[in-house]
């Protein structure tokens with residue numbers, strides 16, 4: 001699903017109006033009607049009828065005026081409040097404002113603090129609030145009367161439908177500009193917006209409905225977007241030919257584990273095999289090979305020369321030899337972060353010529369010399385903490401600037417980045433940005449990342465290119481977590497449960 005910025009949306013709208021010849025007022029009509037339909041559906045379901053519509057002076061407010069007309073015609077009790085001198089409203093919004101005034105629909109301005117009391121009284125008596133204050137035109141922090149009005153809406157506990165974008169959320173990056181409406185539902189126009197695809201925008205938007213407002217289909221289909229939301233259509237698994245053998249589905253080498261972290265290695269290797277690759281070889285420190293071999297029936301294990309139960313420079317040659325027998329190498333889960341391990345990881349990366357998936361301690365190992373991945377075929381799968389070490393920014397800075405962080409990293413290092421979070425973002429400089437929506441808070445548990453690394457690596461050796469392997473891995477990992485959470489709940493969910501559900505979600 002395509003995701004657009006404010007600027008891209010304006011550009012598309014302008015082509016539809018100026019090149020195709022669609023009157024802009026028709027787009028506003030469709031937008032307002034879509035909002036009204038969802039509002040009516042909600043109100044019919046709870047048999048209620050009082051609606052307050054909060055409008056701004058731009059076209060977002062115009063969509064609100066159109067919605068007011070449709071809802072009034074359906075028999076609802078509609079009150080419109082405009083945070084502007086209505087004499088300042090122009091264009092399509094003015095046309096629609098004039099119509100609702102002529103129809104006798106209640107319209108009031110909120111220009112002074114004293115008028116907020118009356119607004120608050122009406123909000124209290126309402127059954128639904130429609131937020132049409134600001135959309136893609138938000139261009140500064142929300143303050144003054146607008147902020148007070150938003151605070152009243154948020155404090156009311158009423159059901160809120162936002163038009164296009166919750167007012168106050170920056171449509172380009174999801175940040176709260178001063179304050180923002182907390183919606184139950186956001187009806188967004190024609191395309192998903194960047195600002196409601198990542199946090200905190202996601203939280204403010206609630207459930208997002210993408211409404212068709214009549215932008216011509218060829219325009220919608222042909223528009224090239226750098227940002228996309230991953231959907232089921234993007235992760236279709238090919239049907240396997242009957243006459244095949246394990247050699248057709250790729251060979252993976254997992255380099256993982258240390259004396260106190262055998263589970264990470266096991267989870268990673270097992271998730272790779274359960275995701276469908278033909279052969280998984282697991283290289284672990286010699287000290288733990290016995291236990292790995294006895295518990296992993298489908299995996300070929302190799303015990304490499306170790307130091308205190310972890311890898312060190314002396315393990316490198318054996319890794320490189322094993323790497324010659326596979327299609328790609330996943331390295332990182334459970335290695336520990338000792339000086340020896342860091343030296344080991346760097347040496348492997350320097351000398352290895354195969355596609356690489358770097359996770360966990362392998363990411364920590366290169367955090368002081370990330371440049372070494374330039375020119376290599378690498379997928380990195382950091383969580384926010386690991387990303388902070390890789391990029392030098394604090395976790396808060398990264399969370400507040402997800403898109404910027406990803407764009408900066410991929411442009412500098414030309415690698416495929418999988419920035420894990422409740423909205424995992426996959427980025428590659430030439431192929432764009434993909435945002436995942438599957439998954440749940442129960443997956444924030446130890447070992448979950450090791451499973452993801454196994455899955456991405458498995459898709460990679462089965463022949464998918466880096467970005468695709470990451471998209472498939474992240475999507476199905478989230479799906480497996482969702483299915484596991486239905487069975488076990490979010491509190492008790494473990495990485496082993498995610499692993500257990502991989503075959504089922506891939507079968508579906």
Ligand SMILES: NC(=O)C1=CN([C@@H]2O[C@H](COP(=O)(O)OP(=O)(O)OC[C@H]3O[C@@H](n4cnc5c(N)ncnc54)[C@H](O)[C@@H]3O)[C@@H](O)[C@H]2O)[C@H](O)CC1
Nearest residue numbers: 013027028058059060134135136137138139140141142164
């Ligand atoms: N894109 C489409 O195809 C369609 C979009 N529609 C709707 O129109 C809005 C965008 O409308 P626009 O007039 O460009 O902007 P806004 O209504 O969001 O607001 C602009 C208005 O508000 C002022 N302003 C901005 N930020 C602030 C602030 N923090 N405080 C005070 N005032 C602010 C700004 O100066 C302008 O005057 C889009 O979201 C859709 O809902 C069409 O209706 C259908 C086609």
Ligand SMILES: [K+]
Nearest residue numbers: 134163165167
């Ligand atoms: K809005």
